[in-house]
Structures are given as structure tokens and as C-alpha cells.
Amino acid sequence: MSVVSLQLGQCGNQIGQELFSVICDDSNGPNRKKYKQCSDERFFYETSTGELVARSVLVDMEPKVISQVVVNASKSGRWRYGDKACFSQKQGSGNNWANGFCVHGPRHEEAVENLVRREIERCDRLAGIFTMMSVAGGTGSGVGTYITQRLRDLYPNSFILNQVTWPYGAGEVIVQNYNSVLTLSHLYQLSDAILVHENDTVHKICSRLMNIKHISISDVNKVIAHQLASVLQPAYTADSPSHYCTNPIGELMSTLVCHPEYKLLSLCNIPQMSSTSLAYSVFHWPGLLKHLRQMLIASARMEEGIDWTVSAPSAVTSRGESATNSRHKNFNLSLANLLILRGKDVSTAVIDGFKDPALYVPWLNTENSFSTWSSPVAFNGYEKSATLVSNNQSLLKPLNNIVRKAWNMFASRAYVHQYTKFGISEEDFLDSFTALEQIISSYTHL
Numbered sequence: 417m418s419v420v421s422l423q424l425g426q427c428g429n430q431i432g433q434e435l436f437s438v439i440c441d442d443s444n445g446p447n448r449k450k451y452k453q454c455s456d457e458r459f460f461y462e463t464s465t466g467e468l469v470a471r472s473v474l475v476d477m478e479p480k481v482i483s484q485v486v487v488n489a490s491k492s493g494r495w496r497y498g499d500k501a502c503f504s505q506k507q508g509s510g511n512n513w514a515n516g517f518c519v520h521g522p523r524h525e526e527a528v529e530n531l532v533r534r535e536i537e538r539c540d541r542l543a544g545i546f547t548m549m550s551v552a553g554g555t556g557s558g559v560g561t562y563i564t565q566r567l568r569d570l571y572p573n574s575f576i577l578n579q580v581t582w583p584y585g586a587g588e589v590i591v592q593n594y595n596s597v598l599t600l601s602h603l604y605q606l607s608d609a610i611l612v613h614e615n616d617t618v619h620k621i622c623s624r625l626m627n628i629k630h631i632s633i634s635d636v637n638k639v640i641a642h643q644l645a646s647v648l649q650p651a652y653t654a655d656s657p658s659h660y661c662t663n664p665i666g667e668l669m670s671t672l673v674c675h676p677e678y679k680l681l682s683l684c685n686i687p688q689m690s691s692t693s694l695a696y697s698v699f700h701w702p703g704l705l706k707h708l709r710q711m712l713i714a715s716a717r718m719e720e721g722i723d724w725t726v727s728a729p730s731a732v733t734s735r736g737e738s739a740t741n742s743r744h745k746n747f748n749l750s751l752a753n754l755l756i757l758r759g760k761d762v763s764t765a766v767i768d769g770f771k772d773p774a775l776y777v778p779w780l781n782t783e784n785s786f787s788t789w790s791s792p793v794a795f796n797g798y799e800k801s802a803t804l805v806s807n808n809q810s811l812l813k814p815l816n817n818i819v820r821k822a823w824n825m826f827a828s829r830a831y832v833h834q835y836t837k838f839g840i841s842e843e844d845f846l847d848s849f850t851a852l853e854q855i856i857s858s859y860t861h862l
């Protein structure tokens with residue numbers, strides 16, 4: 417089964433190109449014939465001359481970034497984008513969600529839908545639609561949300577997974593929190609799941625774990641692409657223990673999104689380090705999984721600086737007594753977790769720590785809340801690696817920050833006229849705030 421991707425706006429296009437590069441490089445490693453076959457079918461189609469072409473549609477309102485990523489892909493010599501896979505215009509959306517959603521989206525919907533339809537028709541079987549975009553600009557966020565809405569109407573029975581990049585807290589776009597609030601509140605109604613990357617977190621991974629001195633956006637994108645590919649590359653699953661699973665997006669949704677009120681997914685992985693350090697490091701499954709479990713319960717996105725004092729409440733407290741103990745106060749409660757293990761001796765990894773019922777809400781059966789995927793193939797140069805995709809409370813804090821900052825600005829109606837002039841009213845803003853407050857409340861009171 418194949419995944420059709422959509423790269424929207426500057427951020428979506430740049431991350432998309434890094435993602436296909438990682439996937440292609442990883443699949444071309446030694447001794448991985450079946451793995452490569454499965455990955456190629458998932459993400460590429462082959463031309464009559466044997467070239468691999470990404471199953472991706474590129475959309476932006478300015479031509480520069482798309483031209484750049486198309487050239488970068490071709491330069492790799494291993495894969496490229498389709499000749500007619502791009503849609504671009506001459507002028508961006510000016511970091512204005514309303515301009516993207518109310519003007520550019522409707523104006524260009526037919527052209528974009530045709531490109532997506534062509535990619536979908538090229539697939540023998542469609543596993544789902546995967547979009548990549550930032551929530552803070554105007555094109556990825558506004559056009560991306562509009563196109564997601566159209567695709568939801570056109571393909572009501574297909575999975576839609578939206579990868580979204582959240583802006584730096586001290587971001588460069590003054591209205592980034594407005595754009596984020598409008599994007600997230602609308603996407604929540606349309607998407608099957610929203611997989612979040614926060615630029616601040618990934619930046620910290622680049623500086624503290626990868627030891628990069630002058631961090632570029634390309635460094636940040638490489639980490640995001642590595643994390644995404646560690647989820648999307650072929651793996652054995654509970655439903656498909658002896659062949660690589662053919663329906664990755666469906667299986668991911670069925671594990672992680674058990675209720676339409678809860679569809680925010682976060683991701684962390686271990687190990688993550690510079691290639692120089694990697695060459696001198698040895699990893700063991702017990703150590704990796706012990707760290708990853710603590711990252712989960714203490715809501716840490718990277719191995720460095722984990723709070724080891726946080727622990728899961730005991731069975732007694734989890735059965736109803738409030739967890740007042742400070743060790744439990746910062747405890748990150750999960751609805752569901754998907755653990756993906758890749759590399760040497762993967763069958764020896766002991767994963768019981770993730771099955772502990774104390775990690776999960778009591779109203780779900782733990783058996784349905786936790787899944788493991790695995791592959792014996794070493795991923796992207798790491799002899800062993802583990803990734804955890806989670807539906808839990810860890811995004812509450814950054815989401816609260818976005819909503820609070822947007823609300824503070826909205827209270828004085830700052831910049832609101834720039835949205836009303838494109839057709840987004842104050843009531844639309846209020847509806848979006850209400851929707852996000854509801855999501856925050858639902859996750860807070862898990």
C-alpha cells in the first residue's frame with residue numbers, strides 16, 4: 417500500500433524533501449531487499465527507465481522553495497519529484513492564515529485536487545494521505561487547512577495524518593499564535609491524527625545531542641525527517657508479524673487514536689547523536705528502553721535532562737486517590753503509546769515497562785493502549801534505535817502557551833483587522849479559542 421504526501425508552504429516542502437531523502441538513503445543500506453521493496457512501494461513509484469519518483473504533491477504560493485527542493489532531490493541521483501507534481505504561484509500568503517484559507521485555498525483548490533487525485537490514482541492501494549506543514553505561516557497553515565478540508569470531503573474513507581510544525585516560542589512571525597490557533601482548531605475537526613513537532617524542542621536536540629554549533633533550519637529538518645522516517649519505514653506489527661505491515665497509517669491510527677476528542681500525537685526517539693559520537697557508542701536495549709520510558713513519564717523529548725524523580729502513581733493512587741505526591745505531580749499520563757524498535761537483536765528487547773497499566777488512563781484496556789512495531793534492519797545508521805509515538809499530556813504546556821499568547825493579543829484585537837478583511841470574523845476566532853480550550857481541558861482531565 418502507498419502513502420500520498422502533500423508538502424505545503426516553505427516548512428512543509430523543506431521537511432518533505434528531507435523526509436524522502438532519509439527514506440531513500442535508509443532503504444539503500446546493505447542487506448535490506450524486502451525492506452527496500454516495501455519502502456519503495458510505500459513512498460515512490462518507478463518510471464519506465466527505473467527512476468524512483470516520490471508520491472508527493474508540492475504546494476506553495478511562491479516558487480522559490482519548491483524549485484530548490486526539486487533541484488535538491490534530483491541532485492541526489494537516487495530519487496526525484498514528479499514532473500507535474502508541483503503547484504506554485506508568484507506571491508506567498510503573507511503569514512496570514514485567512515489569506516491562505518479564504519483566498520488562496522479556494523482559488524487554487526481544483527489545481528491542487530487534480531494533482532492529488534493523479535497521485536492517488538497511481539497507487540494500487542492507498543494507505544493514507546500524509547501532509548506536512550507549519551501552523552504559523554499563511555500558506556502551510558491556511559492553504560494546508562483548506563486543502564485538508566477538501567480532501568476530507570473527497571476521500572471520506574481515507575486516513576489523513578497531518579504532520580504539523582509548531583513555531584519557536586520567540587518566533588519571527590508576529591501573528592504566529594493566531595495562525596496556530598486557527599490551524600489547530602480547524603484541523604482537529606478534519607484530521608484523523610495530528611503529529612506535532614515543536615521547533616524549540618528539535619532545536620535543543622540539535623544543540624545538545626547533535627552538538628551542532630551553528631544550527632540551520634536544514635539541521636532541524638534532518639532531525640524531524642529522521643524521527644518521521646523511523647515511524648514510517650517498514651516494520652513488523654502485531655497484525656503483520658511475519659511480513660512488513662502494508663497499512664502503516666491505519667495501524668498507527670488504530671493504536672493511537674481511540675477517541676475523536678484526543679488526536680494530538682507527539683514523538684520521541686533514542687538514541688539521537690552526531691555521526692562522530694555514534695561511531696564510538698555502544699547501545700543495549702535495556703538501557704535504551706529504560707531511558708525512553710522515563711522520557712515518556714516525565715514528558716522529556718530528549719535523553720538529556722530527563723527528570724528521574726518522576727514516577728508513575730502506584731496502583732492504589734491510579735485507582736482514584738489524587739496523585740498529590742510531588743513524584744507524581746509531573747507525571748505524564750498516556751492514552752496510548754506505539755513503540756517502534758529497529759536494529760540488532762530487536763527480538764531480545766524487553767518492553768514490559770511500557771505495558772504498566774499505571775501509565776494509562778483507567779478507562780481504556782491497557783492491551784489496546786500499547787503496541788509495538790519492530791524491524792531487525794538498523795535504521796539510518798543507528799545499530800539500534802527506538803521511537804515512541806504517543807497520545808498523552810505532553811503537548812498541553814506548549815498548546816497552552818500558544819493559546820494564551822494568542823488570547824492576550826486578541827484581547828486588544830491586535831491585528832484582527834488583517835484577518836477580518838479576508839473573511840475571518842471575531843466570532844471565528846472565538847470559536848477557535850473555544851475549541852482549543854476544550855481540547856486542553858480534555859487532556860488535562862484525562
Ligand SMILES: Nc1nc2c(ncn2[C@@H]2O[C@H](COP(=O)(O)OP(=O)(O)OP(=O)(O)O)[C@@H](O)[C@H]2O)c(=O)[nH]1
Nearest residue numbers: 425426427430508509510511550553554555556583
Ligand atoms: N522546522 C522548520 N520550520 C520552518 C521551516 N520553514 C519555516 N519554518 C517555520 O514555519 C513558520 C513559518 O511558516 P512557513 O512554512 O515559512 O510559511 P508558509 O506556509 O510558506 O506561508 P507564507 O510564507 O505566508 O506563504 C515559522 O514558525 C518558521 O519557524 C523549515 O524548513 N523547518
